[in-house]
Amino acid sequence: MSIEDRSSLVFVSGVGRIKEEKPKAERPHGDGIVRIMLKRLGGGKMASVVSGVPLDESELKDLARTLKQKCGVGGAVKDFNIEIQGDKRAVLKAELEKRGFTVKISGG
Template identity: 40%
Template sequence: MAKKEKLSTDGGQALNADNPFGGLSAAGLPQAQPAPAPVSKPVPAPAAPKKRGRVDIKRVKAGRGGKTVTLCAGEGLLHTGPQELDSLVKTLKTRCGTGGAVKGKTIEIQGDQREAVAAELEQRGYRVVFAGG
């Protein structure tokens, strides 16, 4: 068999002839205007959350087959409507990455999630108190 002839890829004259932008030059184009400095709007300070009352957070294992559950109960949740409680539980479940439920006016979150639950409740204006173990 005969050896195949190699094609040149050195970028000679053949490539310049095929360049669609070869005839363009930037000499006749106007200079771009400098972009104006962005004007930053003053950010208003976040409003203090509404005080909603006390919520006790407990870690409970008794009567649950050895599984740990975080319970949230208290007078702060007694004055909360059912739709708002469901919304709060959904947010807590998403934030903790676990399951949970509303039973009466008590919120149950699976696992020992006291710190994450406390942070979310404080952000919403509840006064959090750790109770029990």
């Protein structure tokens, strides 16, 4: 005797689980200036955050990969911002200016 023979079905909706469609995140429209700021993390760690890059998500990930390789550190893309581990603002500014972006170092 199998489980299907012993079970008694109580409710069937007929459609299964309904997955909510999440709206695709859109890139925020900025003023055309790429800003690099230093973000202090816990434990004395720091991260350089690049914001305002006018690229789509896939192009932004490619740029982040290139910047991580130039700096020799790790990082991530979060909410259309590129986070690079450590204080690498000077290296990031030089590389982004070489690619034709207008760059400002913001914050302290």
